[in-house]
Amino acid sequence: NALTRRGRGLLVAFEGCDRSGKSTQCQMLVDYLKSTGRDVAHLCFPDRTTSIGKSINSYLQGTTELEDHAIHLLFSANRWEAVPKIKELIEKGTLVIMDRYAFSGVAFTAAKKGFDVKWCKNPDRGLPSPDVVFYLDISIKDAEMRGQFGEERYEKAEFQQRVADIYKQLRSDDWKVLDAMRDKNDIHMEIRSTLLEMEELCRDAPLKNLWT
Ligand code: TMP
Ligand code: MG
Numbered sequence: 071n072a073l074t075r076r077g078r079g080l081l082v083a084f085e086g087c088d089r090s091g092k093s094t095q096c097q098m099l100v101d102y103l104k105s106t107g108r109d110v111a112h113l114c115f116p117d118r119t120t121s122i123g124k125s126i127n128s129y130l131q132g133t134t135e136l137e138d139h140a141i142h143l144l145f146s147a148n149r150w151e152a153v154p155k156i157k158e159l160i161e162k163g164t165l166v167i168m169d170r171y172a173f174s175g176v177a178f179t180a181a182k183k184g185f186d187v188k189w190c191k192n193p194d195r196g197l198p199s200p201d202v203v204f205y206l207d208i209s210i211k212d213a214e215m216r217g218q219f220g221e222e223r224y225e226k227a228e229f230q231q232r233v234a235d236i237y238k239q240l241r242s243d244d245w246k247v248l249d250a251m252r253d254k255n256d257i258h259m260e261i262r263s264t265l266l267e268m269e270e271l272c273r274d275a276p277l278k279n280l281w282t
Pocket of ligand 1: 115116130145146169170171172174175176178179223224225
């Protein structure tokens with residue numbers, strides 16, 4: 071089929087506020103790609119299974135407290151520890167689909183008092199850069215109407231609004247902003263066709279490094 075090709079795999083990230091449908095779209099895309107026989111890997115950040123990830127998990131659940139700079143660096147370290155695997159997968163032609171990435175790292179910390187975007191970007195500078203970022207765009211009002219935010223740290227409307235404002239500052243040409251209020255199948259079809267275009271564009275280009 072059209073998605074079958076030789077050469078490196080694509081690095082794809084999904085970003086957005088809570089309740090934007092990010093994880094749903096991520097899963098729909100992974101399922102679709104698998105159904106076409108593509109080699110696909112589904113990664114989630116934070117990856118709560120590693121020892122760093124376990125510290126992050128207990129911080130998010132409120133079991134432990136961590137200083138704001140320290141937790142920022144742990145989130146970043148949790149991505150860096152995945153880099154050898156990501157590079158290996160991309161090299162062997164696997165499509166790597168990530169639910170959240172460094173943009174979450176920057177948006178959620180920079181939303182805190184006393185942090186600026188420039189400082190927040192630094193630890194993630196040089197990570198493999200996604201070929202495309204799908205941003206699920208939703209107003210915090212609409213997100214709230216989909217049901218209460220959860221119980222984890224950060225899942226409060228006021229904080230999410232600040233996160234959304236920072237995400238806006240991070241957008242670049244590699245981003246595909248999608249209206250998260252559209253029918254989820256329509257969104258999925260748009261993601262599919264964007265991915266096809268990206269595969270053509272990135273076929274011979276090496277992975278770039280983020281924010282360098
Ligand atoms: P999740 O709900 O997608 O598992 O993400 C957990 C929370 O962690 C979510 O509120 C976003 C936040 N987060 C950060 O603060 N920094 C990061 O680097 C990442 C990946 C997520
Ligand atoms: Mg969550």
